[in-house]
Amino acid sequence: MIEKPIERVAKATPTGMARQIKGLSDKAVAWLFVGPTIFLLLAINIFPLIWTINLSFTNFRANRPNREVEYVGLRNYERILTDSDTWLSMQATAHFLFWTLLLQVLIGFALAWLINRKFRGNDVWTTIIVLPMMLSPAVVGNFWTFLYQPQIGLFNYVVSFFTGVDPSSFDMLGSVDLAPWSIIIVDTWMWTPFVMLICLAGLRSIPDYIYEAAEIDRASKWRQFWTITVPMVLPFLMLAVLFRGIENFKMFDLVVQLTGGGPGSVTEMASINLKREAFEKWRTGYASAFAIILFVTVFGLASIYVKALNKVKER
Amino acid sequence: MQNISKSFGSQSAVESMSLTIKDSSFVVLLGPTGAGKTTTLRLIAGLEKPDSGKVTIYGRDVTHETPAQRDVAMVFQQYSLYPHLSVRQNLAFPLKSPVLKTPKAQIEKKVDAVAEVLHISHKLDNKATELSGGEMQRVSIGRALVRDPAIYLMDEPLSSLDAKLRADLRLELKRLQSELGATVLYVTHDQIEAMTLATEVGVLNGGELVQFGTPREIYESPSSLYVATRLGLPRINTLPADLFPAAPSGARTLGLRPEHIAISEGTAADGQAARVTRVERLGDQTRLHLKLTGHKVITLADAHSTVKVGDALTIQLKDPLYFDRDGARVERGNK
Numbered sequence: 075m076i077e078k079p080i081e082r083v084a085k086a087t088p089t090g091m092a093r094q095i096k097g098l099s100d101k102a103v104a105w106l107f108v109g110p111t112i113f114l115l116l117a118i119n120i121f122p123l124i125w126t127i128n129l130s131f132t133n134f135r136a137n138r139p140n141r142e143v144e145y146v147g148l149r150n151y152e153r154i155l156t157d158s159d160t161w162l163s164m165q166a167t168a169h170f171l172f173w174t175l176l177l178q179v180l181i182g183f184a185l186a187w188l189i190n191r192k193f194r195g196n197d198v199w200t201t202i203i204v205l206p207m208m209l210s211p212a213v214v215g216n217f218w219t220f221l222y223q224p225q226i227g228l229f230n231y232v233v234s235f236f237t238g239v240d241p242s243s244f245d246m247l248g249s250v251d252l253a254p255w256s257i258i259i260v261d262t263w264m265w266t267p268f269v270m271l272i273c274l275a276g277l278r279s280i281p282d283y284i285y286e287a288a289e290i291d292r293a294s295k296w297r298q299f300w301t302i303t304v305p306m307v308l309p310f311l312m313l314a315v316l317f318r319g320i321e322n323f324k325m326f327d328l329v330v331q332l333t334g335g336g337p338g339s340v341t342e343m344a345s346i347n348l349k350r351e352a353f354e355k356w357r358t359g360y361a362s363a364f365a366i367i368l369f370v371t372v373f374g375l376a377s378i379y380v381k382a383l384n385k386v387k388e389r
Numbered sequence: 390m391q392n393i394s395k396s397f398g399s400q401s402a403v404e405s406m407s408l409t410i411k412d413s414s415f416v417v418l419l420g421p422t423g424a425g426k427t428t429t430l431r432l433i434a435g436l437e438k439p440d441s442g443k444v445t446i447y448g449r450d451v452t453h454e455t456p457a458q459r460d461v462a463m464v465f466q467q468y469s470l471y472p473h474l475s476v477r478q479n480l481a482f483p484l485k486s487p488v489l490k491t492p493k494a495q496i497e498k499k500v501d502a503v504a505e506v507l508h509i510s511h512k513l514d515n516k517a518t519e520l521s522g523g524e525m526q527r528v529s530i531g532r533a534l535v536r537d538p539a540i541y542l543m544d545e546p547l548s549s550l551d552a553k554l555r556a557d558l559r560l561e562l563k564r565l566q567s568e569l570g571a572t573v574l575y576v577t578h579d580q581i582e583a584m585t586l587a588t589e590v591g592v593l594n595g596g597e598l599v600q601f602g603t604p605r606e607i608y609e610s611p612s613s614l615y616v617a618t619r620l621g622l623p624r625i626n627t628l629p630a631d632l633f634p635a636a637p638s639g640a641r642t643l644g645l646r647p648e649h650i651a652i653s654e655g656t657a658a659d660g661q662a663a664r665v666t667r668v669e670r671l672g673d674q675t676r677l678h679l680k681l682t683g684h685k686v687i688t689l690a691d692a693h694s695t696v697k698v699g700d701a702l703t704i705q706l707k708d709p710l711y712f713d714r715d716g717a718r719v720e721r722g723n724k
Contacts, residue, residue, distance in 0.1 A: 286436050287469040291483035291532070292457035301482075305473045 130363035137356040150363035160364070162339065163347040169254060170261075170343060171322050175315055177262045182269025183311065187303075189270070190277040200274070204267045211264070215331020218260045222246040222332075253333050253341050260328055265321075269314045276310030277303070312383045316376065323372050344368055402428040404596040405442065410540065411589075413570045415563070419583040419619060420593030426576040427466075429593070430542050433574065435459050446539045457486075462533035463542040466549070468525040470517040476528050477513045480504065483536050503531045506565065523554040530558075534565065543575045547582065559585060580620050584608070592616045614716035617644050623676060623687045630711055632682065633661065637711055640719045644710035647689040651705040652677075654696070660703040665696055679704070 098106070130150055134143045154160050185203060189196050206214065221229040222245075230241035246256040280303065288298045326345040329335060335342035335350070342350075348368065352361035403425040410416050418426045431437040433444055435456035443452040451459045462483070470479050480500045484491045491499075504510040507527040512520060517528065526546055533541055546562075547555045563586050566573050577583055583590050584604045591601045592615075600612045604620075611617035617625045630640040653660070663686065667678035675694045679686040681704060690696060711719040 281469075283465055283467060283469040284471060286456075287463070287465060287471075287532075288482075289436065289456045290434060290461060290463045292460075292486040293482070294457075294487065297487075302471060 126362045126365055129359050130366050132359040134359045134362075135356050136352075136358040146359070150360050151367070153360065154364050154367060159339070159347065163342050163344045166254065166341060167323065167325070167343040167345075170258060170325060171319060173255075173258045174261045174265070174322050175318055177258070178266045178269045178318060179311060179315060181262065182266045182314065183273045183307070185266070185270040186273035186277055189274060203270060206264045207267045209264070211327040212331060214260060214264050215328045218256075219247065219332055222256055224248075247333050248337055250337055250340050253337055257325075257329055257332055257341055260332065261322065261325070264328075265318060269311075269318065272310050272314040272317075273307055276307035279310075280306050309383065309387045312379075312386060316379055316383065319379070320372060320376060323368075323375075402596050403432065403439075406596070406598050408591060408598060408601065410572060410574055412572055414588045415566050415573045415575065415586055416589045416591060417575045417577060417583040417587035418591045418593055419577060419580060421578055424593040425596035426578075426593055427544055428596075430463070430544050430574065430576050433540070434461050434463050434542050460539045461542055462536045462538040462540075464526075464530050464533050464544065464546045466545045468522075468529045470525055470528055470532075472516075472518045474517055475513070476504075476509060476515050476517060476520070479517050479528055480513075480531050480535055483532060499535050503534050506534070507531045507561070523550050523558070526550060527558070530562070534569075539572070541571055541573045543573060545577050546575075548577070548579070562586065580622070584620065592619055610718070611644075611710065612718050614642060614644060614712040614718075617710060617712075621646050623647065623689070625710075626686045626688070628681070628684050628686070632684070633706055633709075637719050639713045640711035641714040642712040642716070644712060645686065645688075645706070646710075647687075649707050649709040650686070650688045651707055652688065652690065653703045653705070654700070660705040663702050663704050665698050665700045665702060668694075668696060668698055 131145055131147060132143050133146050133150075135141065189200055189203070218229075221227050224230055224242045224245045227241075229246065230244065233239060233244075234241040244252065246252045284302055284306075285298060288302055293301065324345045325343055326349070329341055329343060329346055333341040335346040344364075345368075348361055348364050351357050351364060406425075406429065408416075408429075418429060420426050428437060432439050435444075435451070435454060435458075439452065443450055445451065446459060446461075471482060474482070477500055480503060481496050484496045484499060500513070501510070504513055507530065509524055509527050509531065512524060512528075517525065520528065526549070530543075530546060533543075547558055550558065559582060565571070566586075575582075575586060587604050589602060590604050590607050592599050592607065594615055600607055600616045607616060608620050611620070614627065618627075626645040628643045628645065630643045632643060661681055663679040663681040665677055666680050666685075669676040669678070670692075672692065674692055675690045675696075677688050677690050677694075677696060679688065679702065686704070696702070713719050
């Protein structure tokens with residue numbers, strides 16, 4: 075009888091290994107491939123999450139690992155939700171979220187719209203505009219502290235150039251009123267390009283012939299903008315808002331670099347507050363509960379938002 | 390339009406074309422891909438600016454006007470519906486133009502009426518992207534029909550549809566046009582569309598209008614060999630003129646449509662002998678592929694013809710067309 079190729083392969087395989095492989099079903103092989111990934115996911119994401127939930131019901135302190143751990147039930151949650159500091163930090167986060175999203179959407183969309191008009195060198199401009207996004211947040215935070223410096227900072231100088239106010243008369247990072255805005259400005263400077271890129275993708279996805287048809291249908295440029303451009307870019311814009319919203323909810327790096335939560339605690343957003351509780355006060359159980367609350371908040375808001383996004387897409 | 394020229398870079402798309410479209414006529418521009426049909430349409434619509442020449446509508450010079458000012462409606466080849474709007478909103482879009490100030494009730498009435506005509510009433514509340522190709526194109530045509538423009542411009546509106554739908558919509562379009570008394574400029578590469586729809590056909594070649602006339606005129610007395618080959622199925626046969634006697638002087642090419650060929654079985658005294666090489670039975674007609682002293686000739690025979698491959702036939706001519714060496718028509722005046 076003539077040997078089939080598969081039989082030849084089987085013969086050429088060392089017997090020990092062949093016996094091992096032959097015993098495996100397709101399903102087993104599949105698990106073999108997926109297994110390591112699932113293990114890593116469980117070890118790095120799922121287990122810590124469950125462990126955090128567990129810790130949130132205790133008075134555990136990570137700097138005293140040998141102390142006996144007591145279960146305190148919902149006490150941590152109760153204390154967090156009745157603590158005025160928590161609400162202040164939540165307010166600071168909301169303020170920051172609202173303004174960064176608003177500014178980034180408006181400026182990002184406007185920039186995308188300008189870049190999308192086909193002019194010479196628009197690729198170069200895109201690259202220049204996108205530059206801030208490529209920098210590390212630590213670097214950005216660091217050099218903006220210099221720009222904000224009242225005596226030598228370029229930012230104060232530019233503001234005084236346009237308004238005539240004495241540059242050393244105000245301190246962006248040191249003033250209770252201005253400090254939240256100093257962070258909003260830096261975040262907007264850094265992340266508007268991201269919103270612009272996504273809007274640009276949206277604008278580029280609108281085919282020219284739609285505008286030609288509208289032109290023939292005697293729609294003014296203004297009407298074309300509101301009835302064609304905006305509705306067709308909206309899903310992209312909402313996606314950008316989702317990304318930026320989730321990112322900024324956990325805003326940490328820029329704040330640490332610029333104000334460290336101060337002056338006082340006006341820029342102490344939820345994530346900064348959380349870090350203080352966890353790694354300065356070492357109230358691990360309390361911080362765990364706070365982390366869970368934040369997680370549920372982001373998750374809930376994002377789910378509602380994604381539902382809205384899908385509705386817009388269907389429209 | 391007068392002496393319109395347009396070129397893209399060094400590529401000339403339309404060359405000094407002049408064309409007058411009469412009110413309530415259905416003019417079809419026929420030509421192969423790249424003949425400048427679409428460019429001509431876009432020049433009239435105002436989507437392209439001519440390099441020279443001018444466009445007038447009802448005597449008004451519109452050369453430098455925007456498409457909106459020109460009062461034209463256009464059906465695009467790629468549907469170009471507004472994907473985020475419903476069918477109803479798509480149809481109402483042109484009516485909502487502030488230029489018109491159409492009252493709401495009237496918009497609804499008009500949209501319903503057009504939807505009725507195009508058989509898309511049941512799809513009015515669907516999203517534009519949830520339609521089949523034929524439905525999309527009907528909406529696209531409907532979007533033009535809701536208006537009452539100076540001229541309807543249609544850029545191969547049926548080319549992306551399947552054969553049956555194309556035939557249906559072709560009839561529908563013709564009926565609509567004659568009912569509304571609308572003026573239509575229609576661009577296509579399909580000769581059947583040109584023949585059936587048009588009151589006048591313009592044949593384009595390389596950006597030039599080579600002949601303009603009624604479909605019959607163009608079919609029966611083409612001005613050049615090029616025009617003759619654009620119309621007629623099966624295509625006109627071209628043979629050296631001296632193959633048959635009595636060619637007018639200067640004639641180089643002989644154009645033979647099936648109706649120019651009289652076939653008799655066996656051999657006859659006057660006429661050329663030919664041999665059947667292939668018989669295609671299409672049901673309603675029979676196509677004969679003949680070999681005539683080394684040249685291939687395709688002609689039609691009766692559906693019930695008994696001719697078989699290998700049969701010997703005699704071909705006689707009935708008022709054939711003659712063309713000179715440049716492809717221009719030579720009249721058979723001397724007879």
